[in-house]
Amino acid sequence: MTRTHISATVNGDPVEFLSDAGATLLDALRDELGLTGSKEGCGSGDCGACSVIVDGRLVCSCLMLAAEAEGRRIETIEGMADGSVLHPLQRKFLEHAALQCGFCTPGLLVAAKALLDANPDPTESETRYWLAGNLCRCTGYDKVIRAVMDAAAELRQVRV
Amino acid sequence: MSDFLDRSEATLDLKVVGTRPVRPDGADKVTGRATFGADFAMPGMLVGKIKRSPHAHAAIVSIDTRKARALAGVKAVVTAADFPDLASEAYEAGEGAANLRDLSLNCMARGKALYDGHAVAAVAATSSVIADAALDMIEVTYEVLAHVIDVEDAMAPDAPLLHAHLFTEGLEAKPDKPSNIAQRNRLTRGDLEAGFAMADVVLEARYTTAAVHQGYIEPHACVAAFGADGQCQVWSSSQGQFMVRTYCAKLLGLESSDIRVTPAEIGGGFGGKTTVYLEPVALALSRLAGAPVKMVMSREEVFRATGPTSGAVIEVKLGARADGTLVAADVVLKYQAGAFPGSPVGAGSMTALACYDVPNFRVTGFDVVTNSPKVAAYRAPGAPIAAFGIESAIDELALKLGMDPLALRMKNAVRDGVKAAYGPTFRNIGYVETLEAIQNHPHYTAPLEPGQGRGVAVGFWFNIGGESTAAVNVGEDGTAVVVTGNPDIGGSRAAMAMMAAEVLGLPIEKVRPIVADTAAIGFSMLTGGSRTTFATGMAVTQAAQKIVVDLKRRAAQIWEVGADQVDWIDGAAVCLDASKTHPDLTLAALAARSARTGGPIGAQVSLTAQGAGPGFAAHICDVEVDRETGHVTILRYTAAQDVGRAIHPAYVEGQIQGGVAQGIGWALNEEYIFDRDGRMENAGFLDYRMPVASDLPMIEPILIEVANPRHPFGAKGVGEAPIVPPLAAVANAVRAAIGVRMTGLPLSPPKIRAAIDAR
Numbered sequence: 045m046t047r048t049h050i051s052a053t054v055n056g057d058p059v060e061f062l063s064d065a066g067a068t069l070l071d072a073l074r075d076e077l078g079l080t081g082s083k084e085g086c087g088s089g090d091c092g093a094c095s096v097i098v099d100g101r102l103v104c105s106c107l108m109l110a111a112e113a114e115g116r117r118i119e120t121i122e123g124m125a126d127g128s129v130l131h132p133l134q135r136k137f138l139e140h141a142a143l144q145c146g147f148c149t150p151g152l153l154v155a156a157k158a159l160l161d162a163n164p165d166p167t168e169s170e171t172r173y174w175l176a177g178n179l180c181r182c183t184g185y186d187k188v189i190r191a192v193m194d195a196a197a198e199l200r201q202v203r204v
Numbered sequence: 205m206s207d208f209l210d211r212s213e214a215t216l217d218l219k220v221v222g223t224r225p226v227r228p229d230g231a232d233k234v235t236g237r238a239t240f241g242a243d244f245a246m247p248g249m250l251v252g253k254i255k256r257s258p259h260a261h262a263a264i265v266s267i268d269t270r271k272a273r274a275l276a277g278v279k280a281v282v283t284a285a286d287f288p289d290l291a292s293e294a295y296e297a298g299e300g301a302a303n304l305r306d307l308s309l310n311c312m313a314r315g316k317a318l319y320d321g322h323a324v325a326a327v328a329a330t331s332s333v334i335a336d337a338a339l340d341m342i343e344v345t346y347e348v349l350a351h352v353i354d355v356e357d358a359m360a361p362d363a364p365l366l367h368a369h370l371f372t373e374g375l376e377a378k379p380d381k382p383s384n385i386a387q388r389n390r391l392t393r394g395d396l397e398a399g400f401a402m403a404d405v406v407l408e409a410r411y412t413t414a415a416v417h418q419g420y421i422e423p424h425a426c427v428a429a430f431g432a433d434g435q436c437q438v439w440s441s442s443q444g445q446f447m448v449r450t451y452c453a454k455l456l457g458l459e460s461s462d463i464r465v466t467p468a469e470i471g472g473g474f475g476g477k478t479t480v481y482l483e484p485v486a487l488a489l490s491r492l493a494g495a496p497v498k499m500v501m502s503r504e505e506v507f508r509a510t511g512p513t514s515g516a517v518i519e520v521k522l523g524a525r526a527d528g529t530l531v532a533a534d535v536v537l538k539y540q541a542g543a544f545p546g547s548p549v550g551a552g553s554m555t556a557l558a559c560y561d562v563p564n565f566r567v568t569g570f571d572v573v574t575n576s577p578k579v580a581a582y583r584a585p586g587a588p589i590a591a592f593g594i595e596s597a598i599d600e601l602a603l604k605l606g607m608d609p610l611a612l613r614m615k616n617a618v619r620d621g622v623k624a625a626y627g628p629t630f631r632n633i634g635y636v637e638t639l640e641a642i643q644n645h646p647h648y649t650a651p652l653e654p655g656q657g658r659g660v661a662v663g664f665w666f667n668i669g670g671e672s673t674a675a676v677n678v679g680e681d682g683t684a685v686v687v688t689g690n691p692d693i694g695g696s697r698a699a700m701a702m703m704a705a706e707v708l709g710l711p712i713e714k715v716r717p718i719v720a721d722t723a724a725i726g727f728s729m730l731t732g733g734s735r736t737t738f739a740t741g742m743a744v745t746q747a748a749q750k751i752v753v754d755l756k757r758r759a760a761q762i763w764e765v766g767a768d769q770v771d772w773i774d775g776a777a778v779c780l781d782a783s784k785t786h787p788d789l790t791l792a793a794l795a796a797r798s799a800r801t802g803g804p805i806g807a808q809v810s811l812t813a814q815g816a817g818p819g820f821a822a823h824i825c826d827v828e829v830d831r832e833t834g835h836v837t838i839l840r841y842t843a844a845q846d847v848g849r850a851i852h853p854a855y856v857e858g859q860i861q862g863g864v865a866q867g868i869g870w871a872l873n874e875e876y877i878f879d880r881d882g883r884m885e886n887a888g889f890l891d892y893r894m895p896v897a898s899d900l901p902m903i904e905p906i907l908i909e910v911a912n913p914r915h916p917f918g919a920k921g922v923g924e925a926p927i928v929p930p931l932a933a934v935a936n937a938v939r940a941a942i943g944v945r946m947t948g949l950p951l952s953p954p955k956i957r958a959a960i961d962a963r
Binding site for chain 2: 064080081085087171182188
């Protein structure tokens with residue numbers, strides 16, 4: 045079976061990999077690039093655990109072919125912290141105990157970052173609808189929503 | 205137990221327990237570094253996949269694997285012939301017994317496929333594509349049999365039989381014919397007939413629930429490596445590495461000591477990862493292939509082949525005096541077990557009336573096999589189903605009596621000294637306090653708009669203790685590592701570290717907890733039954749206490765005073781001998797001198813924890829029903845629970861909020877839907893609709909702390925009770941909103957529309 049050579053940018057770094065025709069971006073991230081922070085919970089775009097940002101847009105990496113990543117700029121959970129300094133969203137998730145098992149957490153964080161990139165001052169309702177594509181079975185979302193809104197407030201302070 | 209306990213209880217002067225530190229495994233989990241089941245890889249690893257039955261019930265006439273074996277890149281193919289044909293044997297496994305033969309047959313069908321998705325063969329290949337191709341080349345000849353999934357259909361005398369040799373247990377005499385009823389259990393007290401004769405009001409009702417899945421977001425996953433010398437390693441996501449070790453050993457005929465199981469981070473379990481599906485198969489494949497084998501389920505496989513909990517029928521008859529005093533209760537519970545016996549109807553029966561002081565009752569439970577996946581434990585197994593029936597009926601009874609539903613519950617509430625319906629006498633329970641908390645909460649009397657309704661319901665879970673091991677080791681700089689054998693699903697590492705830090709007098713940052721593999725720490729029962737903070741926490745606390753005793757001895761040796769002249773305060777030895785003027789010796793100072801005072805500082809404790817305090821929960825739910833569409837919106841939710849003492853309150857709140865959310869899903873949306881041929885029609889998250897963020901409001905937890913005297917810090921298990929009340933709390937709120945009692949879950953829009961239209 046022939047494999048396609050792909051060049052892309054992941055978390056600011058140039059990457060190259062070979063892709064099977066049917067492989068998803070999630071497969072490539074996890075199996076070819078060793079970036080296992082993005083998770084497969086369903087493989088059908090329903091759980092959001094594989095959320096990544098491609099050229100500024102939030103996508104389920106299980107719904108995008110790896111071959112489509114050619115020339116794209118991809119952000120994953122592994123690129124969210126600045127070295128060992130956590131992003132405010134990551135820090136607020138910890139402070140608010142917004143994770144239990146932690147499996148959906150990378151996807152939730154990436155989706156929340158995409159929200160705050162687009163809307164720095166979301167209402168609770170806007171936050172809930174934006175994150176409706178990210179299933180969490182442990183928390184009941186309460187502390188997740190609080191953490192995202194608290195992070196948004198802190199980021200607004202920084203911007204001022 | 206120790207002077208430490210006495211002091212903490214006397215003054216409540218706790219420095220770490222009860223605070224909200226950042227969890228020690230948190231950074232890895234927000235940066236994507238935590239290694240879950242599917243994240244682990246080994247050099248030379250093969251991909252394992254399972255071929256599953258497309259039929260709900262079929263005899264397996266033949267399996268021809270020759271073509272698959274011949275395919276380039278295929279390294280192993282296994283069927284039931286590659287596993288020992290085990291005798292039927294009950295094995296006590298923590299939250300209930302497992303039958304080893306059934307467990308083996310559930311991992312790999314032998315002779316008969318009993319549900320759509322039942323494993324019939326497995327392959328290991330050099331790539332996923334080749335493994336898929338090999339599965340297609342395995343030729344299975346089936347003889348399709350009539351199937352039965354509905355619990356009452358399965359109980360009918362002419363129902364298709366799943367197991368020719370299944371005779372109902374628990375009857376006065378062994379029946380002369382096999383049936384699908386594996387067991388009938390019964391709890392009785394008093395004189396039922398006399399009880400109902402005393403009643404001024406009698407209520408009879410019938411309720412149903414659908415099978416629902418635990419819905420953890422992480423599919424089952426493992427890597428298994430069978431060594432050439434017979435020594436095996438398994439890395440897997442489960443609720444207990446020792447459980448995985450035991451089951452793999454039993455199912456493959458191996459010695460436990462030849463299997464080392466390393467727990468991956470677990471992406472949710474809720475009871476569904478208290479058993480094995482993949483690990484024995486992966487080991488069998490690895491043995492044949494001579495290479496490590498990785499297996500990861502798809503979401504569809506998770507739905508079709510792993511544990512949902514039972515769909516059920518609950519029949520309730522309640523008798524009460526005009527003043528609301530319950531005098532009699534007759535309850536019948538019929539639970540689907542799935543393909544093999546073992547529904548949670550026993551726990552359902554024991555919990556059904558646990559909140560009520562009823563003098564005369566009979567609870568009858570039926571465990572019924574059906575052509576659906578074998579049920580697995582799901583958060584307070586059996587209890588939410590029974591509570592849906594009882595709490596709906598109590599609500600109806602309150603309406604009949606013209607009583608406030610909380611007042612009716614308060615009037616019949618169990619208290620300390622009352623003999624529980626399931627046997628023991630309650631001590632140190634916080635049920636009445638929990639009821640009072642919601643009665644006094646502003647939510648209970650907040651005004652409602654037209655079309656809105658408010659419901660209340662209560663719930664109970666036993667919580668368990670059991671066997672645990674913990675080690676605490678102090679480093680040369682006076683920091684400590686806590687080693688346990690319980691996978692951390694919801695923040696238990698934090699609780700373990702906090703309890704050790706409290707006893708040692710260290711700040712939480714100086715105590716690091718790890719979850720060790722089966723070769724590195726002594727046995728612990730799995731993480732389940734809300735036991736980890738209670739039982740393993742007790743082992744951690746006792747290990748830390750042993751270290752404190754040892755540290756005092758070391759300080760006494762250095763100071764040349766009696767050990768009784770040394771106290772341990774805020775992480776340092778303090779000399780009580782007024783004639784001496786020794787400066788305090790901190791843990792770090794003592795650790796630096798350990799070589800001269802007896803060697804490394806550390807302790808391990810193995811114990812069987814007794815005295816788990818039961819959990820009681822009382823919930824208020826407000827809903828709004830859209831009469832046009834039948835859609836229910838949850839407007840507000842308040843959940844009070846007796847938690848003993850919250851070690852890490854934020855994670856206790858999280859347990860309550862998460863349990864409520866799952867219960868709301870169970871009430872409103874979730875169900876297994878089968879087609880006419882018994883195939884699951886909604887085996888994906890799009891069609892099996894779990895609550896998403898926009899479906900829910902904030903969920904307000906109220907922590908009631910009635911300390912459990914059997915735990916060093918007063919903890920009770922907290923994870924399970926919160927899923928018990930929501931099913932009925934939602935249904936009772938819908939009843940209040942639309943004036944119609946909905947008796948069948950889920951309360952989906954079409955059903956509600958039909959009920960409104962029929963009125």
